[in-house]
Amino acid sequence: MAGPVHPARGVSYPVTALFMVGVFLLGAAFIASYVGGLHAPHPHRVPVAVAGPADATARVDAALRREGDAFDLRTYPTTASARQAIQHRDVYGAYLPQQGRLLITSAFGPTTSGLLRSAFAPVAAADGLRLSVQDVVPADPGDPEGLVPFYLVIGWIVSAYLVAAIVGLYRGMAAITLRDALVRLAAFAVYSAVAGAMGTLIVETGYGYLPDSPWPLTGVGALCVFAVAAATAAAESLLGIIGTALTILVFVVLGNPSAGGPWPLPLLPAFWRTAGPWLPNWAGTEAVRNAVYFDGHALTRPLLVLAAYAAAGIVLFLLLAGRTNPVMRFPAHSTA
Structure with missing residues (x-):
């Protein structure tokens, strides 16, 4: 007669305690990363355009220098070129000193646009003008905080590493x-396509956010999911259960605070600001925003980042096929 199953028979208490310590450290890192990265946004060389004659732009430059390194002022000859710089994701806003007019984009949420309003209101007042503001790339009316792209990508990434981890455990x-x-990579590809479409369907059809861009969103989502799933599978092939912990550390603990979600990268502390552009969280969030709000401009860098994770994951996973993982091997189930 078969007795009770003991899946972890043979795993010592010290090993169990070691895993508990590992989870504890992941939790501590989670708190440290989210609090450290998101608790106090502060501008660091936020790129801003100014368009007008040399004497007017010089006055604006002198005024902003008093803000330290908060802004990176870039001069453009015309209003049209400054507006184009916003559309191409070169700057976060533009000031027209002769008119006292500020061009902003609320697609990044109110923090960035509010920062620009606060900085340029006294500049306009010094010239005897009252600042007027024009939102040239407004956020979706249902998403005034500009967070839907960020949360959409979080959902895709969580889904990606979970499906890879579950397949690896099973x-x-x-x-x-x-x-x-x-076969596994093909399954991940199919899953990624479905997950990309599912996320787009929920956001666009279910809630009515980010409309009129179903195919770009689905494509970005599919690439994002596949990149993270392939990278997770590769890490687990190399390191076993430690690889799962590593992917959580990279894609959740570090990736989410440095994704440019609640605050764009120039408002984050140096560590997160530097790490963000190399992670799929930032790449996915940027790709969604740029596809939806900026007519597909500045998509090259985020798509290359996602493609690099996908390619590296595929190559490493294939190279490690057939390898017995020495890091995490539980004994087979036994019966009494």
């Missing part, structure tokens, strides 16, 4: 054969 961290690895 099928084995490393693929048994090259054929098994190819």
Whole structure:
């Protein structure tokens, strides 16, 4: 007669305690990263355009220098060129000193636009003008905080590393054969396409946010999910359950605070500001925003980042196919 199943029979208490310590450290890192990265946004060389004659732009430059390194002022010859710089994601706003007019984009939420209003109101007042503000790239009316792209990408990334982790726990961290690895990657590709479409359907059809861009959103979502799933599978093939912890550390603990979601990168502390552009969280969030709000401009960098994670994950996962993972091997279930 079969007795009770003991999945973890043979795993010592010290090993169990070691895993508990690892989870504790992940939790501590989560708190440190989110609090450190998001608790106090402060501008650091936020790129801003100024358009007008040399004497007027010089006065604006002198006024902003009193703000320290908060702004990176870039001069443009005409209003049209300054507006184009916003559309192409070169700057976050533009000031027209002769008119006392500020061009902003609320697609990044109220923090950035509010920062520009506060900085340029006294500049306009010094010239005897009252600041007027024009939102040239407004956020979706249902998303005044500009956070829907960020949360959409979070959902995609969580789904991606969870599906890879579950497949790894059920099928084995490393693929048994090259054929098994190819089948898994094909399954991830199908899953990614469905997940990308599902996220787009929920946001666009379910809630009515980010309309009129279903195919770009679905494509970005599919690439984002596949990149993270492939990278997770590769990390688990190399490091076993430690690889799962590593992906959580990179994609959740570090990735989310540095994604430019609640605050754009120039408002984050140096560590998160530097790490963000190399992670799929930032890349996915940027790609969604740029596809929806900025007519597809500045998509090259985020798409290359996602493609790099996907390519590296595929190559490493295939190379490690057939390898017995020595890091995490539980004994087979046994019966009494």
